[in-house]
Amino acid sequence: MKIAFVGKGGSGKTTLSSLFIRHLATTGSPVVAVDADINQHLGAALGLDEDVAAELPAMGARLPLIKDYLRGSNPRIASADTMIKTTPPGEGSRLLRVGENNPVYDACARRVELDGGSVRLMVTGPFTEADLGVACYHSKTGAVELCLNHLVDGQGEYVVVDMTAGSDSFASGMFTRFDMTFLVAEPTRKGVSVYRQYKEYARDFGIALKVVGNKVQGEDDLDFLRAEVGDDLLVTVGHSDWVRAMEKGRPPRFELLEEANAGALASLRAAADATYEARDWGRYTRQMVHFHLKNAQSWGNEKTGADLAAQVDPDFVLRESRPSVGATA
Ligand SMILES: Nc1ncnc2c1ncn2[C@@H]1O[C@H](COP(=O)(O)OP(=O)(O)OP(=O)(O)O)[C@@H](O)[C@H]1O
Numbered sequence: 001m002k003i004a005f006v007g008k009g010g011s012g013k014t015t016l017s018s019l020f021i022r023h024l025a026t027t028g029s030p031v032v033a034v035d036a037d038i039n040q041h042l043g044a045a046l047g048l049d050e051d052v053a054a055e056l057p058a059m060g061a062r063l064p065l066i067k068d069y070l071r072g073s074n075p076r077i078a079s080a081d082t083m084i085k086t087t088p089p090g091e092g093s094r095l096l097r098v099g100e101n102n103p104v105y106d107a108c109a110r111r112v113e114l115d116g117g118s119v120r121l122m123v124t125g126p127f128t129e130a131d132l133g134v135a136c137y138h139s140k141t142g143a144v145e146l147c148l149n150h151l152v153d154g155q156g157e158y159v160v161v162d163m164t165a166g167s168d169s170f171a172s173g174m175f176t177r178f179d180m181t182f183l184v185a186e187p188t189r190k191g192v193s194v195y196r197q198y199k200e201y202a203r204d205f206g207i208a209l210k211v212v213g214n215k216v217q218g219e220d221d222l223d224f225l226r227a228e229v230g231d232d233l234l235v236t237v238g239h240s241d242w243v244r245a246m247e248k249g250r251p252p253r254f255e256l257l258e259e260a261n262a263g264a265l266a267s268l269r270a271a272a273d274a275t276y277e278a279r280d281w282g283r284y285t286r287q288m289v290h291f292h293l294k295n296a297q298s299w300g301n302e303k304t305g306a307d308l309a310a311q312v313d314p315d316f317v318l319r320e321s322r323p324s325v326g327a328t329a
């Protein structure tokens with residue numbers, strides 16, 4: 001299950017992603033955590049020391065390796081140089097699985113031990129001025145988008161991405177790559193204005209979008225969110241002393257998280273899990289092709305000097321492959 005946390009800067013994306021990741025880890029489910037936010041704080045929120053977090057390998061710096069692995073023997077992709085962030089998989093491409101070992105994880109992921117389990121953590125690397133806005137080919141999140149487009153994740157396996165609700169993810173199609181998008185909103189006009197913008201982009205693509213109210217104190221906050229986002233409001237989280245203690249570098253055991261907040265995390269998981277039955281790999285594949293053609297036309301063809309539409313394998317549909325009986329891999 002692919003799950004994104006988006007929202008305005010400072011709304012609590014990293015905090016809630018990290019709590020959700022900790023929650024999933026306690027269930028023993030395979031989890032890949034991805035920091036794709038402009039401000040790279042997920043590692044620290046998962047308890048890594050700042051210097052360890054700063055040393056994490058950046059996906060953005062390992063794009064050639066990622067591309068070379070994913071293109072495999074796909075004859076439509078002549079070289080890693082012609083592969084852009086939206087290049088879809090086809091016959092011969094290598095796909096990624098959440099719980100496996102592969103060269104992409106070897107190069108880009110590190111294990112993080114949490115109470116009651118461990119997760120893989122991958123980070124895009126810090127953003128620079130050039131990464132933001134129009135310079136699509138510089139995009140750090142491109143590495144994440146490529147991985148998501150080559151990922152065959154099953155029920156009970158999770159990829160959780162901490163990201164922004166920025167224009168970059170709308171241009172590339174990144175925002176359509178998730179089974180569930182949690183929009184973190186504080187009960188303020190600015191908080192819900194990001195929701196409106198996201199909702200508008202999401203409408204045409206059948207995005208499952210739910211609002212998680214954060215730093216919600218009392219009835220007035222709740223009434224405000226209910227009035228502004230209606231049925232899209234899934235759950236609210238209040239101020240957490242557990243989070244505050246973690247911010248001081250003294251995280252209590254995770255089982256000591258406030259009961260109401262633990263309940264909210266369980267609701268997030270249930271909402272994400274519930275989308276499984278409605279999965280449509282055909283649509284998922286069509287959407288990635290749609291955005292690939294759009295990006296090819298607007299900058300990719302010119303950038304690579306190739307006709308990137310020819311990378312599309314018309315017969316290919318990404319789908320979950322269950323390991324066959326007796327498989328050892
Ligand atoms: N429920 C909460 N209880 C207590 N503190 C919180 C809560 N949610 C967020 N915070 C605090 O608010 C601050 C901002 O949260 P966080 O870093 O998660 O936001 P963000 O959306 O990821 O921000 P950015 O856009 O800068 O990446 C942090 O100091 C965090 O500890």
Ligand SMILES: [Mg+2]
Nearest residue numbers: 014037039041
């Ligand atoms: Mg953050």
